[in-house]
Amino acid sequence: MAGFEGQRVLVVGGSSGIGRATAELAASRGAAVTIASRDQAKLDAAAKAIGHGAVGRVLDVTGDEAVEGFFADGAIWNHVVVTAAALPAGPVREISVTVAQASMNAKFWGAYRVARAATFAEGGTLTFVGGLFSQRPAPGRVVQSAINAALEGLTRGLAVEFAPLRVNTVAPGVIDTPVWDGLGAARDKTLESIAARLPVRRIGRPEDVALQIAFFMETPFATGMVTYLDGGAAIT
Ligand SMILES: NC(=O)c1ccc[n+]([C@@H]2O[C@H](COP(=O)([O-])OP(=O)(O)OC[C@H]3O[C@@H](n4cnc5c(N)ncnc54)[C@H](OP(=O)(O)O)[C@@H]3O)[C@@H](O)[C@H]2O)c1
Numbered sequence: 001m002a003g004f005e006g007q008r009v010l011v012v013g014g015s016s017g018i019g020r021a022t023a024e025l026a027a028s029r030g031a032a033v034t035i036a037s038r039d040q041a042k043l044d045a046a047a048k049a050i051g052h053g054a055v056g057r058v059l060d061v062t063g064d065e066a067v068e069g070f071f072a073d074g075a076i077w078n079h080v081v082v083t084a085a086a087l088p089a090g091p092v093r094e095i096s097v098t099v100a101q102a103s104m105n106a107k108f109w110g111a112y113r114v115a116r117a118a119t120f121a122e123g124g125t126l127t128f129v130g131g132l133f134s135q136r137p138a139p140g141r142v143v144q145s146a147i148n149a150a151l152e153g154l155t156r157g158l159a160v161e162f163a164p165l166r167v168n169t170v171a172p173g174v175i176d177t178p179v180w181d182g183l184g185a186a187r188d189k190t191l192e193s194i195a196a197r198l199p200v201r202r203i204g205r206p207e208d209v210a211l212q213i214a215f216f217m218e219t220p221f222a223t224g225m226v227t228y229l230d231g232g233a234a235i236t
Contacts, residue, residue: 004031004217008076008121012036012061012114013083015046017177018129021206022081022213027052029214036070037084061110062102071117078121079217082111083129087144087179100143108150115158120165127216128155129209130171132230152226159224166223168216173230175204199232 009026013019014035027033027050035046036059043056059070061084085107088095111128120126133141134148152169159167174180174194180187195203212229216222228234 003029004078005029007031007078008034009079009081009217010034010036010077010118011081011083012059012110013085013129014081015039015042015056017083017179018172018175018206018209019081019083020046020050021210022083023054024050025207025210025214026079026217027054031079061113062106064113067110067113067117071114071119074119076119076121077124079125079127080114080118080120081127081129081213082114084110085129085147087147089140089144089182091140092142095143103143104147104150107147108154111151112154115154115162115167120162122164123220125166125168125217126158126162127167127213128169129213130155130169130226132171132173132228132233134171135228136234155226156224163223166216166220168222168225168227170209170212170216171226171228171230172204172209173198173228173233175206175209177206195231197236198230199236202231204229204231 004026009031011019011023014023015037023033023035033054034057035043036057037043038060040058047054047056060066087103088099115126128151130148130151133145134152137145155167155169183190191203212227
C-alpha cells in the first residue's frame with residue numbers, strides 16, 4: 001500500500017480507540033502525525049506508544065475559540081481525521097436536552113469547527129467517524145442516531161463546497177474501544193454476544209476502521225462517501 005511519507009496527518013480524538021489506531025497506521029506508513037484531544041497526559045502516553053515522532057496537542061472541540069486557536073498557526077495538513085466524541089446512551093425522556101445538546105456540540109459541531117478552521121494541502125482529505133446508528137437505530141441510542149445522520153449530511157455538503165478537498169465518513173458498527181468500558185463487568189459478555197450475531201463472528205477492531213480511513217486518504221476518486229463498516233450488522 002502507498003505510504004504517507006512527507007505528509008502531515010492530524011487525528012482529532014487520536015489519544016484513544018479508533019483515532020489512536022488511525023494515528024498508528026499513518027505514522028507506521030511514514031506520516032508526520034499529530035494527535036489532539038482534551039487530556040495532555042493521555043496524549044503524551046499515546047504519542048509515545050505511537051512513536052515515529054508523533055506529537056500530542058491539547059484541543060477541546062466543544063469551543064469555537066479553542067478550535068480556531070488550534071489552527072491559527074496556519075499549518076497545512078494533508079489529512080485531517082475527526083473521531084472526537086463522548087456520547088450519552090439512554091432513553092430520550094431520560095437524557096436532558098442539555099446533555100443531548102452537549103453531545104451534538106462535541107461530535108457534530110466539533111467536526112464542523114475543525115472543518116472550517118483547518119487549512120488543507122492540495123490533494124488533502126477530511127474524514128469523520130460517524131456510526132451505524134444513523135441507519136440502524138436502537139432504543140436508547142436516538143441521540144447518537146441523530147448526530148451520526150447529521151454528520152453524514154455534513155460530509156456530503158462539504159465534499160461539494162470544499163472540493164477538490166475530499167471529504168468522507170466511515171460509520172462503524174461495534175468496535176472494541178474504551179467507549180464500551182461503561183458496561184463494567186458486562187462488557188466482555190455483551191461484546192461476545194454481539195459478535196456471535198454478526199456474519200463475521202467478531203466485533204470490529206480500531207485497526208479495521210483505520211484501514212477504511214487510510215483508504216479514503218489514499219484513493220483520489222473517493223469523496224462524499226459514507227461507508228458502513230459493521231461486520232455485516234446492517235444486513236442481519
Ligand atoms: N467504538 C464503537 O463501537 C463505535 C461505534 C460507532 C461509532 N463510533 C464513533 O467513533 C468515534 C471514536 O470512538 P472511539 O470508540 O474511538 O472512542 P474513544 O476510544 O473514547 O476515543 C474518543 C477520543 O475522542 C477524544 N475526545 C472526546 N471528547 C473530545 C473533545 N470534546 N475534544 C477533543 N477530543 C475529544 C478522547 O480523548 P479525551 O477524552 O482525552 O479528550 C479520545 O481520544 C466516536 O465518534 C464514536 O461515536 C464508535
